[in-house]
Each structure stands twice: as structure tokens, then as C-alpha cells.
Amino acid sequence: MTIHSESSTGNSADNNYGASMKDGGQRRKGQDSGPSAEEYMLPSDEPVQLVDPRGEHVHNDRYPLPDGEALLAAYEKLVIGRRINEQANALVRQGRMAVYPSSHGQEACQVAAAVVLEKDDWLFPTYRDTVSVITRGVDPLEVLTLLRGDWHAGYNPQEHKTATQATPLATQLLHAVGVAHAAKLRGENTVVLAMCGDGATSEGDFHEALNFAAVFHVPVVFLIQNNEYAISVPLKNQSVAPSLAHKAIGYGMPGERVDGNDLAAMLSVLGKAADRARDGGGPALVEAHTYRMQAHTNADDPSRYRQQSDVEQWVPKDPISRMRTYLTNLNLLTDEVERSITQAAEHMAATLRDGLNEDPEVDPMDLFEFVYSEKTSQLREQAALLKEELIREGVQR
């Protein structure tokens, strides 16, 4: 987005809600100076790209290239992210996990979404964003609890400021707005990054979330990973807007499109949106153009709705290979560094394998826990019934 950090959010209609809020009172109508709505809200004509598929830097006036050290650190997470995807797929094939929606090909989005956040910021991921959650620092085995089937959410969202991975599409975007709104009321300097897919942008909750975020002028960065399909349905059946980022202007927030396979561009664009939100500039929408290289989940048959040749066109755009070339040319990625990165990735894979090969006991009596903070008499009766059955079957004493 054309970000103007002086937080003149420009020609947005006079808006009582935002204007009265502590940090949102900068809106002006019919300003002579300052950018027009089109200038600051419309995405650039082409997705922002800072490192092209050949691994070469593309200059961009608005988005600085992150420095080499930052890119190298993120590159390591990228490689680990790919390894997580591979290992998780293998674990599904081995029957160790019920299902895994892979983000293979989308790892640059996954890594950038986690890396641009501070410790006290919040991340709102979806089912596909496992790599983001692990990159954020949550125990990988706790993250995989959802997909392995032990419990719905294995990690503590409050501890990691990372919401549970949302399954009902777009619903989590509103929770993100709520967390941001509460943070604002409490005077906390929290940024919230909320993720969704291209399909989810058709849901009503997507609209309500963006509208609420803009009206309340809260620090939420919405990240759409446009991977071109919602299960089998291509983007053209989802929306005929010029781009998904263009939707932002309708809500009165800036929108930007970015090459979602370009780690550098993802870091720069998301970082700038997060900084802007932190400085009281309000929400922003970022559309990352990427591609889902594998099936929706292991239950999906992509050959029914897309050609393998289409998939292959995306192979040269892979987020890892281009960053490897770029960093190698900079002499930052030496064989030695690459080896240690590979080692870290293998270590992650081993952690997943070892952890998932264990089969921790689940306690059936947990069924009645956490429904209400105190069990109702109805639940106590039902728990007693199950307990009796378990004793009869010799499962419990």
C-alpha cells in the first residue's frame, strides 16, 4: 500500500467512530494536501515484488528490501516451513495424523505473517496456517494436536498470542478485530494479523470484519493468501473484483497486492502495514498472490479441477529457490550456512516424527470438561454414566 505514516488516512468519509478514538482522529475530508483516496488506498498495478524468480532484486520506491541478515533468518524459517509441510504430509500417509492442509508453495506468506509480529501482537491463523503458528514459536506438537485428533486446540492462545486455527471460514477475522479493539480500549500497542484464503473473502464475516476494523480504526492487518482455489473453485468464480486487494478501498482502508512467493516482498509489505497499524494508521488489507501446489487436503483430488501443467508453471516461482539464489549471490548463504539450515529443518522433522509416533492416552472423562466452568447437573449425570461404562469395560477403575 502507499503508506503515509503521518496517518492522514485521507479522504475517508467523515467518520464519527474512528475520529473520536484516541489515535484515529486524523481523518480529514477534502484535504488539499495529502494523497487522494485512490493514491493511498488502491493497490499497485502489479503485485509488489522485491526478489524475482531468478533471484534478482527488483527495485521498488515504496518498499525497501529487508537487509540480508533479516532475509537469511527468515530464509531459514522458510526452509523449515517446507520441511514441516513435507513431514506432516508423510505423517498423514502413515496414519499418524487425520488430515493436513499443506501450505507447500505458500511458505513465504506463512513465515512473513509470523515474523513481522512482535511478541505481544496477535496472530489469527486458519487451518492451513500451521507453518505460521509454528514459526511464531508455538510448540509444533501442540500445534498438530488439532490435526492429529487429540483435542481441538493443543496450545494456549493467550500464552502465545496466537488464536486457535479457525475452521469456519472468515469467522476469525472478527475475533481479530475484537482483540484489536480491546487492545485499543486498554491502551495497549498491539497489532493483530489475521489470515484467510481467497475463498473466505466471499463470506459475510469477511465483509463485516473489514468494515468493523475500518469504522473502529483498529490495528488489524488482514492477509489474504490468494492461492487461486477454494477447494475446487477457482478465484474467478469467487470474485470478479480487479483484485482482492481492491476490496479495501470500499471499506476505507489501503489495499496492497504482493508476490506471495517472494519472501522479501512479503516481509516488506506486511512489515509496513504492521508498522502503520502500530502507529495508529488503522487497518490494511494485503493480498498475497501465491499458489497451492498440493491438494486442498489429503481428501481432495485436484486432477478433477486443474491441470498439472498449470501447477508446473508455478514451480519456477518457488519461494525457496529464488531466495536461495539471491542470498547465495550476496555471499550470505554459504554451503556451511545452508548445511546448518538443513540440519535445523531435519531437527524439526524429527521432532514431528518422534512426537507423532507416540500415542498419548486420551482420557474419555475429559469429554465433560471445559464445556462450562462448572459442570451442570446434566453433565455430571452423563459423566457418571460414561464412567460406569468404562469401569464395566475395564478401561478404568
Next chain:
Amino acid sequence: MTDTAVRAAPAPAKTGPQPVTFAKALNAALADAMEADSSVVMFGEDVGPLGGVFRITDGLTARFGEERCFDTPLAEAGIMGMAVGMAMNGMRPVVEMQFDAFAYPAFEQVVSHVAKMPNRTKGRVTLPLVIRIPYAGGIGGVEHHCDSSESYYAHTPGLTVLAPATVRDAYLMLREAIRFPDPVVFLEPKKLYWSKETLDLEELRKTADDDGAPGVGRAVVARTGTDATLVAYGPSVPTALAAAAAAAEEGRSLEVIDVRSIVPFDDETVSASVRKTGRAVVIAEAPGFASVASEIVARIQERCFHSLAAPVRRVTGFDIPYPAPKLEHYFLPSVDRILDTVDELQWEDEA
């Protein structure tokens, strides 16, 4: 937002017993809860300067400011979903759904997140929030303004569902709901908004502050009797009481149970009454098929079978969409319909 000075803060309430409406009791409960706990925030459609279409939030914006009581865009899923996030981040949101049938756009958020979040996260994320819903009929409202939606919520594990029927309960139960650690669906019978009781608000305040008179999970005997039990909640309680009064004139002693808490349900109080009287009629406005009333009947049959002198009966709304204003009185459980049903409970002396 408008200048907070436009509406003067409400004058301090007079002390001592005075006539208080159900609406005023709710308003006082909200104000007192916001006073007691700065994390309580109230929002929804038109709840700000207007004070809500039923004026339940009257004066709250003026008194507590626009950050504590505010209007949102017109979007129920948005209101509900934002409340989830705010509760996740340390606030105690109280939201108003403008009318029962207009809460349906928020249903996804209620069922998939409000009800399940604590369970999904093994209790690490709790959602202390209250969903206030002006509900049910009897006010001559046009369509979509009179639904009895309690069964949808009651059917959803994780939700606590309360329906006060008295002015006293309106105050105390709303205070309790706001303090409660779990999400509460708080059903406010619209037709009772203008009902009055003579109450001392100061005394109620003390009772609430002392954690007194719990409503969650507790039914009460609203009228004692010996011949049969009428089980009712929310808008049907006054009707049941009127039926019991009329029956008394005919020499029949009916006990009336005010359920108050639909979920969790107080089996003890209901069963004790039915064991004593041996007969029961369950009264509710909602269509009877697959309803809270059906559930209560089933529970009574299971628990009190050997004490029953007659099958447990129901008087409910018909299984039709809520009718137009001129027809609603044919639909709503009436005193006559209740008394007719009581008459059918196999009274030996009359056989």
C-alpha cells in the same frame, strides 16, 4: 461520535421501595455492572445515544462514555465476533441483539465460537460475555420481531441460557450473567419490559454485590400449590401465575415453577414439585415440536414417572412461524388453554 454532554447523566435513583419496570431494572443492572467493573463494555445497534430501541441502555453512553457503550455498524455477526475477540483480550462484552430474529446472522459466531471456544482450548480461553436478546411475542410486533429462539441456544452445549420473568430477577440475573465466567444468552421477554414491581434498588444492589439470589441453574417456586405443577419460564410465567390464580377460584391448587435458568436446568426443583403434586403442565411460547418444553416434559417423565397421576402435558405455541399481530393471541399460551389442559389431567374425582 456525538458529544457526551448532550445527554445528562441520569439522576441518582431515589432510595427506598419504588415502582420499577423490568426495563429499568435491566438498565440499572447494566449501569451497576459497568460501575463495578471497568472491563464491562456494552455495544450493539442503536444502544448508544438512543439507548437501544427498548431504552435498556438509556444513559449509559452519557454516563460511561463512548468507549464503554457504543453503537456498531449494523452487522450481527460482526457484533458477536468482535465480542469474542474482546473477551479473549480481557474485556467483558455485553452485546444487544436488537430483536430475537435478527440475531440469526450472528448464529454462526454463537454456535461455532462463543459456545465452543472454552472447550476447544481446554478452558484456556474463556468467554465471559453476555448476549442480550429482547425476545418472544405478545407485543403486537410485525414478523421477525417476536421469535422464541431459546431452543436453538439451549440445544448448543457451552451456552448458558437465562430467561428472567420478574423485575427482581431482571436485575439480579443480569448482574449475575455479567459476572459469570461463561458466555450467557440472556433472553429478555419483550412483553414484560413494561411490567412493574415495587422494589428497593439499593437493596437489590447489595444483594447482587453479595453474590445473592443466584439465577444460573436455579428454578424457583413462584406460587405454591398441591394439585398440579405448572412449569414456565420468561414470558409464560405471568400467564401461568394468572392461570393458577384463576384455578384457585375454582378450588384447584396449582403450583407454579419459574424455570429462570433454561440451561443449566434445575431438575431438582421441578422434580420435587411434580413428585408432590403428581401432575404437570409445561408452558412455553415457542413452537412445541423439538422444543425446550419437550425437553422439560421428557425430564419430568424420566424422573417422576412413579409419582405421576397423568401424562405430562404441554401448552406451547403452534408449530407455525410466529403469526401476524392480529392473530398472535390465538397462538400464545393463554390462561384458558392452560386451564383446559389442567382439566384433562385425569382427575379421578371428576372421572
